[in-house]
Ligand code: 0X9
């Protein structure tokens with residue numbers, strides 16, 4: 001039924017990823033670490049077509065999804081994108097695609113079974129009865145500026161940068177990828193708001209390559225509009241939303257110097273918010289791929 005918020009359980013996503021890796025030679029699945037409660041954090045790598053296994057430096061993109069537990073549309077969109085990327089031969093040509101579809105597996109499970117609006121991970125905080133660290137405040141970039149030191153806060157930053165196994169695993173693997181490849185694009189998938197955010201989030205100072213992030217961002221928005229006329233705006237995190245620090249996008253920009261670093265807030269604009277009806281999963285995934293967008297047409301012409 002459309003309205004009962006069906007979503008893949010974490011384990012079902014695991015099975016899906018494993019079957020994808022088994023059925024396609026191009027897909028490599030690796031556990032990059034364990035969550036607080038011991039769940040695997042899976043990282044998918046889609047190698048380009050015709051990859052001979054040589055150690056060549058390629059352009060790479062990194063997708064992170066599900067760092068916030070209640071934003072169910074994020075892992076769902078990530079899985080649909082995976083499906084699309086594995087099936088499409090031309091799109092991933094000479095490009096390494098990396099993805100972590102469920103970056104906060106404990107929180108995701110908790111949101112499914114106990115508290116639909118859970119956001120953080122499931123850390124037991126010493127000296128407090130409140131659990132969880134906001135994993136999108138725990139990265140080692142201007143840690144603490146515009147985040148809370150109260151364990152009961154929804155935006156609790158944790159005891160120190162990378163105190164959480166989830167952010168530790170993600171950042172270590174992102175660092176490794178950026179040492180073997182040229183990481184050109186990083187997108188962290190969230191909801192909701194239909195806005196593509198670019199750094200910085202902790203200051204209104206201009207980040208390097210802002211013009212490029214804006215123009216590429218507008219191209220995304222144009223593409224996203226073509227499927228169902230859904231409007232996405234492109235904004236700076238700090239001015240367009242609110243100050244936040246210790247986030248994935250700022251860290252990728254600052255520490256790894258990823259030229260295009262974004263947080264993408266998926267559907268909707270607040271009508272349903274986090275409890276986006278299941279019948280919007282597929283449209284959301286489809287429009288974000290920009291079917292019918294300029295880049296898609298160009299790719300089609302090249303085939
Ligand atoms: O607050 C967040 O972590 C993100 N919004 S959400 O509603 N999904 O929680 C926005 C993060 C944007 N990035 C930066 N401010 N750097």
Ligand code: ZN
Nearest residue numbers: 068071190191
């Ligand atoms: Zn979020």
